[in-house]
Amino acid sequence: MKQRLIQFIQGAVNACVEKNLFEPVELPRIEVEVPANPEHGDYASNAAMMLASLARQNPRKIAQMILENLSDPEGIITSTQIAGPGFINFFISDTLWRQVPKNVLDAGDQYGCLSTGAGKKVQVEFVSANPTGPLHIGHARGAVVGDVLANLLQRSGYAVSREYYINDAGNQMNNLGISVLHRYRECLGEKTAFPETGYRGDYIRQISADIVKKEGPRYLTADEGQTVSYFNAIAGAAILEEIKQDLKDFGVTFDHYFSEKQLYESDGVTGLLADLQKKGFIYSDGETLWFKTTDFGDEKDRVVIRKNGEPTYFAADIAYHKNKFSRGFDLLIDIWGADHHGYMPRLWAAIEALGHKRDDLKIILVQLVNLLRAGEPVAMSTRSGEFVTLREVLDEVGRDAARYNFLMRRSDSHLDFDLEVAKKQSNENPVYYVQYAHARICSIIRMAAERGIAMPEYRDVDTDPLSLPEEKALMKMMARYPEMLDGAAQSLEVHRITFYLNDLAALLHSYYNKNKVMTDNAGLTSARLVLVEAVRVILANALGILGVAAPEKM
RNA sequence: GCGCCCAUGGCUCAGCUGGAUAGAGCGCCAGACUACGAAUCUGGAUGUCGCAAGUUCGAAUCUUGCUGGGCGCACCA
Structure with missing residues (x-):
């Protein structure tokens, strides 16, 4: 309906220009909206006011000219008026409104499906929590926002792919392996000094106990480095399975899981860095490799290869996003926790260095969730193991209420999630x-x-x-x-x-x-x-x- | 110190990309089941849109400066 009116107005403006009623001007974007006050019609447009300054004429006069040249072949407009500074108000025939229910039923569950996406390939990457522990409530919001956004874009005619990036490489995973090793030793009666940075959740004990049951005490004497990497692989896989199950029960599924580790194994990182170095985006200071993100507006350059020779998370992320583009997506959407906002300029720099437009990657920041119980804040910390898991929320408040609660605010605004309120059936x-x-x-x-x-x-x-x-x-x-x-x-x-x-x-x-x-x-x-x-x-x-x-x- | 985000009735938040008299919910007050489901509805009170300038026909919305809060500022992810 709105579109039809916009077309009418555009036609009228063109007709005016042809008749030399006013200067041929670049047509501004015409807005048609539903006025708050029904006395102002079913729809109203500010087109005349937008044109006024460009054509250097009185807006009400322009409105008059537009109306005189408006063609409405099907007679859907019953009356119009010029109001205020130059609004054009449209009153639509009631018989047209009365067709709406039939239009809805004609389209059925396809009603509202649009073709704006025109088959463009879009990837939505979300959750992407590293598999060091079960998902908690903080992940849940991003999960729902990403899932619903993907649904919405699908409805709008985009070809949507949902992806989970598994951060299964790097320090955090190493930490996980070490944590498992400590619990493993404890389980076999050894005393250990559990590391400060270790993961203390009970699920670590469970994983360690499983290893003891299946493989016995042989890792007490094995090479520690190898054991840790073996343990973090086992633990990571087990935790990821749990994450997938929790997400599934939350109604969230993915088309692809993309492993950071595999990115390295397929040599996606170092090859790319060499390539970028040739193009002059990367330089060395003798010990480390730096990406010149300042060339693209970042506040400082960023390390991609550390002094110890290992690539940073950022290095892998560049390769990952390059990989995404190489898969033919026209648009990438990343959904991040808002605490990562400082990372945006860096990634945009990389996107531009890779030859893409900054707009080809949309980043949606999802603010952190304030978890409450009856108004009292609930403490959250992954490392200490004190957190409310997604699983617990699902069991307690149910999937529908949980999802809906996360969708009641703009995603970039803070959200209080009160468990007691969310489970009330009131x-x-x-x-x-x-x-x-x-x-x-x-x-x-x-x-x-x-x-x-x-x-x-x-x-x-x-x-x-x-x-x-x-x-x-x-x-x-x-x-x-x-x-x-x-x-x-x-x-x-x-x-x-x-x-x-x-x-x-x-x-x-x-x-x-x-x-x-x-x-x-x-x-x-x-x-x-x-x-x-x-x-x-x-x-x-x-x-x-x-x-x-x-x-x-x- | 620098950067990003936020500031709207007592509380929690919308405000359709700059439009006409700023809206909901909760809470408060007063009402509606001999009626297709009262998890509902009807009516009422509540505002210097943080403050101050600027841009224009017109600002909660855009610019700048302050104030107050959140978050970042790693060779972590």
Whole structure:
């Protein structure tokens, strides 16, 4: 709808230019939006005001000219007005709104699927926690945001691939191996001084005990270096399996798991560095290799090969992103914890050095989660082993409530997650508000069937009886659904879906409380059944994108 | 010290990429089930959009400077 109006306006402006009513100007981006105040029409545009300064004419006069040259062949506009400084307000024919429920049902679960993505290949990389311990609540937010964003982009016509980068190389993994070795020795009765930087969670003991059971005490005397790397491989694999299972139960799955270790083994790192050195992006100070990230706006150059000869995480990350591009993705999206924001200029520098545009990589920062229980903060620390795991949250509050709670705010704003509130099945918990709207509609349809009123074939139903303001409000809201999805996809802001759902559910609940769907009038009843069924389809559709269930009963 | 992010009713947050009278939820007050599900609805009170300038037809939104909070500033990941 919005698009059609934009086209109308563009046509009118072109017509004006042809008639030399005003200077041929570069057409600014025309905005059409839904005014807050319904008296200002169903849609309003600021086109005249945008043109005013360029064409050096009075905006109201321009608005007048636009309207005079506006062609509306199908007659969807019932009236227009010029208001305020030069807004053009459009009133759309009610018969058009009354087609909306049918349009929704025509498209079914495809309603709102767009083609903006035009098949472009997008990769979303998220979670990517190193396998040194189970996922905790902090990872959960990034997991949901990434998953939902991937769903959304898929809906918008992108070819989406979800990837988990396994940081299975480097110090942290070494640390893991050492931690396992200590617990292994303890398990066999030796006294050890557990290292400061070790991982203290109980899961380490479990892994060590398993090794003892399977392989006995032979590693007490084996070469320590080899044992540590063997242990961290075993532990890493075991923990990764657990992570995958937790994510699966959380409704998050990946198309690819990409191993950092394999990046090294396939020589993806050193070869690339040599290449970049030839191009002059990398220099040596005799002991270490530096990447000239300052050439691309970073505040200082960054080390890629350490004094001890080992590549840094950054070096591997350059290779990783090069690898991503080489797989043919048109757009990369990385989802990071907000505490990594300082890393962005470095990676962008690398992207540009690799010959890509900075915009080819979008980085979404997800703020850390403040975990609370009944208002009291819960301490979190991976190393000490004191943390609330994703598994525990799933068991305690459930998947739907957990996911929905993470989607209620912009991802770059702080989020308080209160376990007590999230598990309450009450009005403090917005997920039920939306699910209830869905269940309620299902209940109406069930009840109708019991009374012998089958869900009518919507194509045969006359929706003209839908004349109440609340009905129009519902239909207008439904017409906005594709526009909302498009905005969310373009801005990569998944929380918009949650807010939309809340608004739609509110209209439905309000309508329900005021009006009966089933009336004495068969025609009206049919029309209303079609209306609420269309609402149900959108609720289910949007909840599907969020990965939250749309229950028929609660 | 430098950099990034945030600041909107008592609380938690939206605000559609600069639009018309700034909105929800929670909490508070008063109401609605002989009705398709009260996990719902209806009505009411609450604002110097942190402060101060600037940009223009128009600013919560963009610029700059302050104030206050979070996070970064590794040859960790």
